[in-house]
Amino acid sequence: MASRAKATILDIAREAGVSKSTVSLVLQGSGLIRPETATRVRKAIEDVGYVYNRGAANLRKAHSNVIGMVINDLTNPFFAELAVGMERVFQAAGVVPFIANTAENPVRQEEVLKSLMEQGVAGLIVSPARGTTPGAFRRIEAAGVPIVFTMRRLPESRIPVIAPDNHRGAVLATEHLIRRGHRRLAFFGGSSDLIVYHQRLGGFIEACETLGIPASDRLIVEGETSRKGGMACLETALAAAQPPTAALCFNDAVAFGVMLALRKRGFEAGADFAVVGFDDVAEAEHYSPALTSVAVNTAGLGERAAHVMLKMIQSRTTRAEDHIGAVSLVVRESSGPDRNSQVGDAA
Amino acid sequence: MASRAKATILDIAREAGVSKSTVSLVLQGSGLIRPETATRVRKAIEDVGYVYNRGAANLRKAHSNVIGMVINDLTNPFFAELAVGMERVFQAAGVVPFIANTAENPVRQEEVLKSLMEQGVAGLIVSPARGTTPGAFRRIEAAGVPIVFTMRRLPESRIPVIAPDNHRGAVLATEHLIRRGHRRLAFFGGSSDLIVYHQRLGGFIEACETLGIPASDRLIVEGETSRKGGMACLETALAAAQPPTAALCFNDAVAFGVMLALRKRGFEAGADFAVVGFDDVAEAEHYSPALTSVAVNTAGLGERAAHVMLKMIQSRTTRAEDHIGAVSLVVRESSGPDRNSQVGDAA
């Protein structure tokens, strides 16, 4: 049963009494082969326990059917949701995506990209790790392998990006907080080496200025984009002379951390302090209190990225249009009105 | 800059004025090459934008440095944690793991395995999808590719398994609930086509029998292993004539669902109904109320699985010992005493 050396098409050919070329044609589903012959060959394939060697095949025909998905933080459920959206599209196209995690580490990212390239991937969908150097993808571009960035972009690069409208999302969320009567606002989490950070923070600031919140009433606290980071942000903010009464968080993970820290201090998110997240991961709806968040249609973005990639491969181009996905604010319990304010805006 | 046809070692050889063999040796870091020659070759490699073709190389030297990780549900943070543990080990060994998601679908799993095999992986770490047929891995075994199962096993297979002590974990959790005075107990979630289910349920039943809870006071509700499944389980249970006062859940996702459903009905987990989860995902500690759960040392299991795999590859064997990881119960807030019971056991 266990064959010593692995079988090749030559073994199949011998077994079925045909030539290797015939076997190859059967493998490719060519109509040139007489059905009975094809059946015989397929039986032989089963009998010898043949495994197709894609590496050998790629040697002749160039690109493969594998696409690499390089993700900066697999433990963030947001990225798992994104991956699921992509997989749906790829599966339908008969493409298998291989996922690799960089754990937000540019060195690891380098290794992962190298390995994927050596494997001969047809394309790469990447959410770059923080601190990725601008030149990190030059080699890959030069090799003519299509790349699509998701969620994050790099400073000066012509690689297409699929991302939500971060600026608009932050504006929506900030306006919401201000309409609820909050006058001292904070922006929690993230760090300025991320373009996404500037986009979201920019929306926050713009909304503040439009609606008359002066810079002196705004508090900006950078921090890790994790629960732990969120907890730290809240502690920092509460230590201020005039602490904020509401915060827009860089993402939902930070928001969960903030809510946790509030509870530890005996406060309740929504009643004592308003919290708004960003991304609207599945958990947001099921948290206690339920988290108000900016919904970015995560799975939809994943699908979009996959479609763009397939199109690029098909038309063998390395460029494509950016896609900025629409966002919406999902208001739940965590963003109640300021208790000292008369304004009881329901929306 | 963008080279038309991709460069090969022959191009490098021409560029550096050496033979292809020399280039190959440099690529492999052989000490046989004079340092100055090596430097010259390395420069040429940079200049022509060379990408190593692992497929071609594998044609000669058999096994590659890629390992496939096949996971049945990437959106369950538990598996992300498991993956992270594995990656730590593999990275140190210079191996790149490619992760593929089967979304609990045996057909998809088949495709994914096929693709991984065609790619020539050195080994496979698999958490099999529910409903996997016993023969699904026979071809792979026959091909001599080492496989390690994690978390789940298949009915009749000699493939090594790395998993927590599910039976013991369930016993610990159930004893805990009974000591807290609960006399009507439920087991929520999971389905009987999973061996893990029988292990955990078996522990539950054993503890009940040992401590004198009759079958008539036990309620077993199968269900999806997700939040939604947990919510449904609770609804079913509360509709019973003599509803339980405590439940051991198949995993943490189910437990979160149960707690959510409790809250929707105005009950509080821990005070009105005791809930215990299984797996102890990171979120359990940060939930409200914090979830009592059976800790399985997820990342540790991942590391262990990776180590076993590396050992198997190294010693080119296809067998290895099973590993049953120790478990412990982490008591938090969700598993308070039965309110009608006098027993106030603190442990």
Added chain:
DNA sequence: CGCTATAAATGGAACGTTCCAATAAATCAA
């Protein structure tokens, strides 16, 4: 029957590496 047209199957070169055996150059011992 001979001829062409079509269908089915085939041999061989090529793809980009590795590795063995062989060569060439440098060093050493006598």
Added chain:
DNA sequence: TTGATTTATTGGAACGTTCCATTTATAGCG
């Protein structure tokens, strides 16, 4: 100097596939 040894380098065959150009078999037609 010569042969032996060591150090660097090299050509060529092999790996398992694809695909082009052929060959062989089958059918069609007058």
